[in-house]
Amino acid sequence: MNTPSIAPLLALVVASLAAPLTLAEEQSASEDSRRKSRATLRLTDVSGKTHAPFESKQSLGVALIFVSNTCPIANTFQPTLQELGAKWQERGIPFYLVYSSDRLSAGDIRTHVKDFKIQVPAIPDRSQKLARLTEAKVTPEAIVIDREGRIRYRGLINNLYAGYGKKRVRATQHFLNDACESVANGTVVKVPSTKPLGCFIQYAGK
Amino acid sequence: MNRFLFCTLLLLNFASAGEPAKVDFATHIAPIVHSKCSMCHRQGQPGPFELLSYDDVRERGLTIQAVIHDRYMPPWKPVNEDVEFAHDRRLTKAEIRLIDEWIDAEMPAGDLSRVKAPDYSSGWALGKPDAILKMNGRFMVPASGRDVYRSFVFEADFPEDKWVKAVELRPTARGAVHHALFFVDTSGEARSRDGQDGKAGLSGMSFLRQGGDRQRGSLRTRSGSSSTSGVRGLGGYVPGAMPNKLPGDLALPLPKGGDIVMQTHFHPSGKVEYEQAELALYFADRPPARQIVPIQLPPLFGRLAGIDVPAGESDFEIRESFTLPVDVEAVQISGHAHYICREMELTATLPGGTKIDMLSIDDWDLDWQDNYQFREPVMLPAGTRLDARLMYDNSAENPENPHSPPRRIKWGRESTDEMGSVTLQVVAKRSSDRIKLQQATRQLITRSFSKAVPRGTDRARGGNIRGQILDGRLIQLLDRNKDGKLQKTEIPQRLQERFLSIGDTNNDNVIDEQEIKRALSALGGTR
Structure with missing residues (x-):
């Protein structure tokens, strides 16, 4: 009596196993492949030097900071980024500034590096591969990646800006530095994401 | 329009009614950008990037959308609607909707050959200036750290009195200049203090002889004080503001031998910048028949208005009222305050009881201190009461609070102190009434002094x-x-x-x- 009614159900289960992945599954699979790509990150800076931070056992993580040469909010943070970059380079979390735009030439980036006395490696991302890999949307946006390629923090560098045109005299919360601290200590990042504020990254072809 | 064309257009309208109108850059977006953004977002101007071509705008599409919805751009602080301002940069709701639709449609270009870029060939917005002055010395603005306030001298040294219709500034530290105010110094004091600390310019504003300039120029004695509220201004500069020529034959006095002092507010921009601005001056051919009289409420930038905001206080208010003794025409209006001021307004109540909101700013921002010219002079009859109100927020919730945790903030010249006033620039309708008007504004200052020192309390x-x-x-x-x-x-x-x-x-x-x-x-x- 029961047998005939189970058969179609079974068929359905079998069919669903063979069927293409659902959207959610597909996304998690591509996120998994992105994670793996992030764990084997290779970056070429504007002077042509290649960086493979996770090949060094000393690297506890990596901070990618999406920046722009013309975004005033991103530019305001350059002195802070040089300070943090120098500090965390020594403590095993190298910083990289990523310029994700198909309109920026190497010459534009070199001019920016010179004007803003940038010490942190400047990475051109004309193909916007790095932006896609990390789903960055804004400049400045900080993304801290651990050795497994997991994104442990994304968002603001600190709370200097409370909104467009709303600048504090000084920052009182230092999200990026705190996240690096946690990744370096192997503890949980207390604030794993904040909403970045600045200029939007324009994805090519969109 | 001839009837045939009208019918054709009507038909075309019907024909396209079924499908949503296509928004493209060439037809819809370029005119908005060119009239409201490009004057500042172009080479040699303070905008951080150009907004002229299709590629410029497409690259920034999402950012533009974010800042226009935030009302951060185009910068324009007044929210009052009783009066019309000249050169109003605000986007209309329809314009914002068009930009939204264009971005949703993935920013199509349209027929770019039809785009006519605005002509900025003359360099100066108002055309060839009558004189160009260069700032004394070159000042280094650091890459980071606190905001810098500093005054700089432009040696004008004209051998005769001049009447200024407009000034236009061309700063060199474009990323760092957030605003500048221009004052006339006839005492020679600013010039003598210029560079005394080893850097170009001078700190503070103490060169201003409030209401009592030493008389180096002849103009002052001949035509009486034009600075009844204590400060003889020549207007200001904020990024994004188009310089305006004063309407009609109006002009501001620059007495012979006087210098122009520029009080400048710098925001460190992330890189070292050097300021050595040029200032273009546009003169009137002859003295104006009527002179502008500033009515500053409260006077002396609120020096005697009891600005003393307790730490944590979020609604500290100061008020000042002034009744016009004569008929006037209001020409322009501006405000001044520092970081913790939140709201600022000036209301005119006419003798019949009608109220006109002359200026209302609900989110004061030190960075955008503009001078707002009325499209047409606003007539205010004798007996009109002007009420100024300024509100300060010294709580920790105010992100612009210069102190964390909050501290008591009093009146003072440092940017971390406070000031506050709204200045309405008027002309007496009958030129013979000017003296009466000036006397009344002087009496206002006198009353403020008296109120500041109550009898017997000492x-x-x-x-x-x-x-x-x-x-x-x-x-x-x-x-x-x-x-x-x-x-x-x-x-x-x-x-x-x-x-x-x-x-x-x-x-x-x-x-x-x-x-x-x-x-x-x-x-x-x-x-």
């Missing part, structure tokens, strides 16, 4: 300050170096704060002759 504290200041002999006694001024060191310690708070209107720790005279007359003395 005796209990061991000294009748009113009496002591009134007593010219006391000043003679204290003036040990006999220079006619009271230096801080000459004032007994227990009286220093009170004396300086009353007499030292320009905050330079000296009560000079003009300040003594002013204090004496304000406190009811006749000498």
Whole structure:
């Protein structure tokens, strides 16, 4: 009596196993492949030097900071980024500034590096591969990646800006530095994401 | 329009009614961007990037969308709608909707050959200037750190009186300049203090002789004071503001030999920048038939308005009222305050009871201090009451609070102190009424002095300050170096704060002759 009614159900289960992945599954699979790509990150800076931070056992993580040469909010943070970059380079979390735009030439980036006395490696991302890999949307946006390629923090560098045109005299919360601290200590990042504020990254072809 | 064309258009309209209208850059977006953004977002102007071509705008599409919805761009602080302003940069709701639709449609270009870029070939927005002055010295703006306030001198040195229709600034530290205000200095003091600390310019504003310039120029004595509220301004500069020529034959005086001083506010931009601005001047051919009279409420940038905001207080208010003694035409309006001011408004109540919102700013921002010219002069009859109100938020919730945790904030010239006033620039409808109007604005200052020193309250504290200041002999006694001024060191310690708070209107720790005279007359003395 029961047998005939189970058969179609079974068929359905079998069919669903063979069927293409659902959207959610597909996304998690591509996120998994992105994670793996992030764990084997290779970056070429504007002077042509290649960086493979996770090949060094000393690297506890990596901070990618999406920046722009013309975004005033991103530019305001350059002195802070040089300070943090120098500090965390020594403590095993190298910083990289990523310029994700198909309109920026190497010459534009070199001019920016010179004007803003940038010490942190400047990475051109004309193909916007790095932006896609990390789903960055804004400049400045900080993304801290651990050795497994997991994104442990994304968002603001600190709370200097409370909104467009709303600048504090000084920052009182230092999200990026705190996240690096946690990744370096192997503890949980207390604030794993904040909403970045600045200029939007324009994805090519969109 | 001929009827045939009209019918064709009507038909076309019907034909396209079924499908949503296509928004493209060439047809819809370029005209908005070119009229509201490009004057500032172009080469040589303070906008951080250009917004002229399709590629410029497409690259920034999402950012543009974010900042226009935030009302951060185009920068325009007034929200009042009773009056119309000239060169209003606000986007209309329809314009914002068009931009939204364009971005949703993935920013199509349209027929780019039809785009006509605005002509900026002359360089200066108002065309060829009558004179171009260069700032004395070059000032280094650091890459980071606190905001910098500094004043710079432009040696004007004209051999005769000039009448200024407009000024236009071309700063070199474009990323760092957030605003500048221009003042005339006829005392030569700014020039003599320029560069004394080893850097171009001077700190603070103490060169301003409030209401009492030493008379180097002849203009002042001939035509009477034009600075009844104490400061002779020549307007200001904020990124994004188009310079305006004063309407009609109106012009502001620049007495012969006078210098122009630019008080500048810099925001470090992330890189070292150097400021050595050029200032273009546009003159009128002849003196105006009628002169502009500034009505500053409260006067002296709120010096005597009791600005003393307790830490944590989020709704601290100051008010000032002034009744017009004569018929006037209001030409333009501006405000001044520092970081913690949140709201600022000036309302005119006409004798019949009609209220006109002349200026209303609900989210004051120190960075965008503009001077707003009315599209048409606003007629205000005698008996109109002007009410100014400024609100300060000294709570920790105010992100622009310069102190964390909040601290008590009083009136002062540092940017972390506060000031506050709204200035309405008017002309008396009948030129013969000007003197009466100026007298009334002077009386307002006098009343403010009197209110600041209530009668009798000082005796209990061991000294009748009113009496002591009134007593010219006391000043003679204290003036040990006999220079006619009271230096801080000459004032007994227990009286220093009170004396300086009353007499030292320009905050330079000296009560000079003009300040003594002013204090004496304000406190009811006749000498």
